[in-house]
Amino acid sequence: MLAQIRLLEQLNALAKTDQHGFVRLRAPVDVTSLIGWLKAQPLYPRIYWHARERDREFAVLGAIRELTDPAQLAELTGQQRPNAGSYPRYYGGLAFDYQQPVTGEWQDFGQCRFVLPRIELIRQGNQTELVCNLWFEGANAEQEMAAARTALQQLQPEKTLRKYLPTQRERQDTPDKPRWMQWLSQVLQPEALKTIPKVVLSRRSTLTFNEPLEPWSLLASWQCAAPACFHIGFQFSPDSCFIASSPERLYRRQDRQLLSEALAGSTPRTGDPEQDAELATLLLQDGKNRLENRFVHTDILTRLDGLAETAVVSDAHILPLQHIQHIKREIEASLRPDTTDWQLLKSIHPTPAVGGSPRRKALAQIRALEQHQRGWYAGACGFISEDVSEFTVAIRSGLWHDQQLHLYTGAGILTGSDADTEWQELDTKLGSMLGAWHD
Incomplete structure (x- = not known):
């Protein structure tokens, strides 16, 4: 070279x-x-x-x-x-x-x-x-x-990436559906919603294959299937690799200017333009999804108070992806001269889009219910430098170990949520990742 x-x-x-x-x-x-x-x-x-x-x-x-x-x-x-x-x-x-x-x-x-x-x-x-x-x-x-x-x-020359998926032997969901139904019957109690009006609960789907998987080839497949996303990969040793194809920006800072967003509320896409447009209109009108998005942008604006001199939020619009579409609002802010990236990270992360509201109580509920450790799933992944920093929220992500792949999905639970519908939303998000191998 x-x-x-x-x-x-x-x-x-x-x-x-x-x-x-x-x-x-x-x-x-x-x-x-x-x-x-x-x-x-x-x-x-x-x-x-x-x-x-x-x-x-x-x-x-x-x-x-x-x-x-x-x-x-x-x-x-x-x-x-x-x-x-x-x-x-x-x-x-x-x-x-x-x-x-x-x-x-x-x-x-x-x-x-x-x-x-x-x-x-x-x-x-x-x-x-x-x-x-x-x-x-x-x-x-x-x-x-x-x-x-x-x-x-x-340094070695680049290798050709092959689009190849080994045969899947087994899939195990944590939690399984009965446990999920039990969780939601608990968190959707009226008294519980008064204390924690929104919590995001996640599922880990562990796929076992008949031979080792290539995580970098998988990431390349995700990138082709979802070009309008952030694509990230972290491999610190030969033993494991974390990859994500995330639609969600946590923030981008260019000197003192900050871009963030509220990405919450979702509905499937069918591939039919007229039907997808109708689903998008219904999504923007749906009270439960509008409330879910409001939790996020209100929380981010509140947490920027003291860190930013000015902050504004856009009107709601639709972010269409291949298999799913989301409600999105952009947030623009001018930061105070002394605001640091660490202050931004610990103030904004995790947002109600992946944790819940209020943050402390929602995190306590997640710790009490979820049996799997999220790790970097829904974490803040990116880079920091003095002049430019950028982070994505690592959703639509997977952790690879040899012949196993842990895929992570989450759903916001709040007033108006239905347990079966939220379980289906997890499957829709999982399908957007699995579908990359077959598209």
Whole structure:
């Protein structure tokens, strides 16, 4: 790969100079599939991020620095512009319920895990670059150069992704439908709704296959089936990989300008334009779904109070996806000069779209009822840098282990909810993920 050779040449030239701080080496590169390139690499972590607007795509490898304590995220704001000319970008995620211990299948991911990568493959617009990052401090120059050279020398050409689904042997839902019905009979009691007017309950569907699954090929299939979504993947070791095809932005911050949204309330799509338009009209008129969306945008606006100088919300409209459509409202805000990404994350996340309202009581109810740990499902996944940060809410997601795939879906439960209808909504969302293999 020519870009690889050019970066090694730049690295050799760098060795003859006195360097300090963050340094970024760049070279243009020709790559067809960033996911195919990522799948071919021997280095970990492997992280993929593709913006919903489709003009920003990142595939990154290795780690120079790593943060695993949520409070450490405050350190990523307020930095001076480095000699590299661009700020370091940390990629990672924050668990849905990041204040709780992480167990079982989520050990690789933790409550929080952000990395400053060694290698970045960056596509912005029509330009694609291969980037090598270095951080010089103290007397680590020789060691840092050697680590960068080793990483560059290990890079491999991209691999072809195959659209292939092994035979499914088994599916197990947690909770099963009888337990789900029991949950909703409890949370929909009038006295319970007075205390917790909305709670989002989730289901984990564990699929077992007759041979190992390829998570990166699966993510590529999701991307083809749902182009109007964020597409993300995190693989910190060979043992597990978290992928998501999420329609929902948590926020994007460009300097002091913030974009967020309330995405809540849904109905299926049939593929027939007239019928889908009728379903969309009914969705916008439906009291239960309108209330569900109102919980979200009201909560976000309230939590931005003190962090933003101004904030406005748009009228409700429909976000159509391949198998489902949602009510959506955009939120735009001008942030106060001292507002940090960590303040935004801990204030906004998790929103009522994935947790409930009021937050503290809804989270307590989720902990009491759900037998599976959500981990990074419905967590905040994205990247942080001084000038630009962006996060998606990791719904429509799956956690891969060898021959098993845990798929996660959720439904907002509030006044007007029907247990059978909400169970069907979980199946509709699951079908949108499973359908990618067959479309």
